Amino acid sequence: MKKLLMGAALSALMCASAAAETVGVSMALFDDNFLTVLRNGIQEQADGMDNVDVQIEDAQNDVARQLDQINNFIASGVDAIIVNPVDTSATEAMSNAASTAGVPLVYVNRQPINVDSLPDDQAFVASNEIESGTLAAFEGCKLLRAAGKAGGAKIYVLMGELSNQAAVQRTKDFHDVIGMDMCSFIEIIDEQTANWSRDEAQDLMTNWLSSGNEFDAVFSNNDEMAIGAIQAMKAGNVSMEDVIVTGVDATQDALVAMQAGDLDVTVFQDAHGQGGGALDAALKLARGEEVDQKVYIPFQLVTPANVGDFLAKN
Amino acid sequence: MSDTTHGVGGLTFDASKRVWPNELNVFGALVLIIIVFEMLGALLMGQSFLFDSQGRFGSIFNEQRLYIIVLQVSIVGIIAIGVTQVIITGGIDLSSGSIVGATAMIAMSFAQVAEVNGQPNPKAIFLEQGWVDLPVIVPVLVGLACGVTAGLVNGLLIAYTRIPPFIATLGMMVTARGIAKWWSKGQPISFPTQEFATIGNGFGGWMPVFIFVGLAILFQLILKYTVYGKHTYAIGSNEDAARMSGINVYRHKVLVYAIAGMLAALAALVLSSKNLTAQAGMGVMYELDAIAMAVIGGVSLAGGRGSIVGTVIGALIFGVIISGFTFLRLDAYYQEMVKGAIIVGAVVLDQWRQRYRALHA
Numbered sequence: 001m002k003k004l005l006m007g008a009a010l011s012a013l014m015c016a017s018a019a020a021e022t023v024g025v026s027m028a029l030f031d032d033n034f035l036t037v038l039r040n041g042i043q044e045q046a047d048g049m050d051n052v053d054v055q056i057e058d059a060q061n062d063v064a065r066q067l068d069q070i071n072n073f074i075a076s077g078v079d080a081i082i083v084n085p086v087d088t089s090a091t092e093a094m095s096n097a098a099s100t101a102g103v104p105l106v107y108v109n110r111q112p113i114n115v116d117s118l119p120d121d122q123a124f125v126a127s128n129e130i131e132s133g134t135l136a137a138f139e140g141c142k143l144l145r146a147a148g149k150a151g152g153a154k155i156y157v158l159m160g161e162l163s164n165q166a167a168v169q170r171t172k173d174f175h176d177v178i179g180m181d182m183c184s185f186i187e188i189i190d191e192q193t194a195n196w197s198r199d200e201a202q203d204l205m206t207n208w209l210s211s212g213n214e215f216d217a218v219f220s221n222n223d224e225m226a227i228g229a230i231q232a233m234k235a236g237n238v239s240m241e242d243v244i245v246t247g248v249d250a251t252q253d254a255l256v257a258m259q260a261g262d263l264d265v266t267v268f269q270d271a272h273g274q275g276g277g278a279l280d281a282a283l284k285l286a287r288g289e290e291v292d293q294k295v296y297i298p299f300q301l302v303t304p305a306n307v308g309d310f311l312a313k314n
Numbered sequence: 315m316s317d318t319t320h321g322v323g324g325l326t327f328d329a330s331k332r333v334w335p336n337e338l339n340v341f342g343a344l345v346l347i348i349i350v351f352e353m354l355g356a357l358l359m360g361q362s363f364l365f366d367s368q369g370r371f372g373s374i375f376n377e378q379r380l381y382i383i384v385l386q387v388s389i390v391g392i393i394a395i396g397v398t399q400v401i402i403t404g405g406i407d408l409s410s411g412s413i414v415g416a417t418a419m420i421a422m423s424f425a426q427v428a429e430v431n432g433q434p435n436p437k438a439i440f441l442e443q444g445w446v447d448l449p450v451i452v453p454v455l456v457g458l459a460c461g462v463t464a465g466l467v468n469g470l471l472i473a474y475t476r477i478p479p480f481i482a483t484l485g486m487m488v489t490a491r492g493i494a495k496w497w498s499k500g501q502p503i504s505f506p507t508q509e510f511a512t513i514g515n516g517f518g519g520w521m522p523v524f525i526f527v528g529l530a531i532l533f534q535l536i537l538k539y540t541v542y543g544k545h546t547y548a549i550g551s552n553e554d555a556a557r558m559s560g561i562n563v564y565r566h567k568v569l570v571y572a573i574a575g576m577l578a579a580l581a582a583l584v585l586s587s588k589n590l591t592a593q594a595g596m597g598v599m600y601e602l603d604a605i606a607m608a609v610i611g612g613v614s615l616a617g618g619r620g621s622i623v624g625t626v627i628g629a630l631i632f633g634v635i636i637s638g639f640t641f642l643r644l645d646a647y648y649q650e651m652v653k654g655a656i657i658v659g660a661v662v663l664d665q666w667r668q669r670y671r672a673l674h675a
Contacts, residue, residue: 031499203386207640210379
């Protein structure tokens, strides 16, 4: 009788655990705007599903704390783990810990250093950084063509911090777009860094204006610098209707600048979609289903035509 | 030159051995750098650096370039005015950049509008409390109070716990940056009122320049002609002697650091107003740029020597270099390397010149 009861209890437990899947999530940082949207994406996706529980922890930007959290998840028997790495070069140990314990693991948003050698039950979900710069520059190129500048257009390029991967990538993407036949009419007058900063971009743009060169567009690695350039051009009495300005990020300030007719192009990185996508991938791996090891959530182009759709997003 | 122009006591200040004021040397360096850029501009770019070679302005000068040269150093320049006084007392202030960050965040959150494009301001911090569309005096006073408070803490720590200024202000640098990040949990604060925007954009964008130059003249006069100024130089030249001659050294130091904090806060108000946003990362490295401006301008890190005029010329050297690099379209990767070399080079030259003077006087 006793055995029967215990067996019943055990099987009930097992049923329960089979029905409710638990996913442990270790976020690099809770108090970051973008990562908070991503975290909410995971939570809301889980809330909309039956029998999926997520346990979200804050690694507080501490690599050691994050690894501890992963080991704790493994010890408490979660079905899968999602990691938003604090340090993308410290992911080898995390992959090893999860793989040894046979727990599927999904990296989200930040590309782990071992992305090309991940075990079979691990994956990476993010947006493909190459897309953002390419989308922005290509749209800028199309706008220049539409403005009748296809015979030759001159632009300035604002770069982010030179040591930053996103800045290097986006600048390279600008160059690649300009290297295409369709956009080869574009000539870069000068490209300089403004360290992602609105203030530095303002000063840099004013310096460029003081040289008096004619230009048709400003391509910026991010929105803050694009806004700085806009402020400088307005102060220098440049008509914003004649200049194409592109940014990346779709920040609130940028969307407002776009509504005001100053910013022409920006690119939205779908943090919410990345969170949901990461949870989907983690659950599929936990159920033994096939998942691409690199899942890319597309960037979205934001222009005055669709700016309204993005106002409440990031 | 009168005997006590640059402080009391010390061999350096023997006016009879002075051939011309130190500031003239720094000014000479400024002119030299401009000439180099003019020559390179004529050779490489086919246009003049400072003069209106394309006839765009109907004036002798390229007015836009003159404007940006001063404008881009005005905000750090305001900080440098305070830092100069701190260095003259023999101290150092590493906290000014972080005070800029914290003050910008706090002040801006009291300067926000209620509505942007007909929508509630998405970045408003105190929307629920109804603290939006406040008169401009509120953020200004809040901001200045933040700066003075931080400066007072610096000064009190240095004067009464006797810890070195380097450590006290290093602590404030870390703490104030923490406050800047904590205030809105890292979120930028944007969309200020029109009146607040005037602080950094008024007079067709010349407002920061006017504030910088006005403060520079004010503090140059204060340092030269008031008891406050004489005490500042006295403490930097020889602190013990100053104490024995009856100067309340501690109280004076607290005052100097409080003024430096207030000027950093003022810089924050101008900066956030000019950019129409406040961000936790604002002002990073400004303290070092401000110190470099002072040192290039002939302010001695040993204390007791230097002037606001020198610092202003040091700031202009910075401005000319930044604009010159952009003018020549120097590759971004080389700019910082060259800038660092120029900072060190300027001070080495100054040292050689002084040693030569001392030997051949």
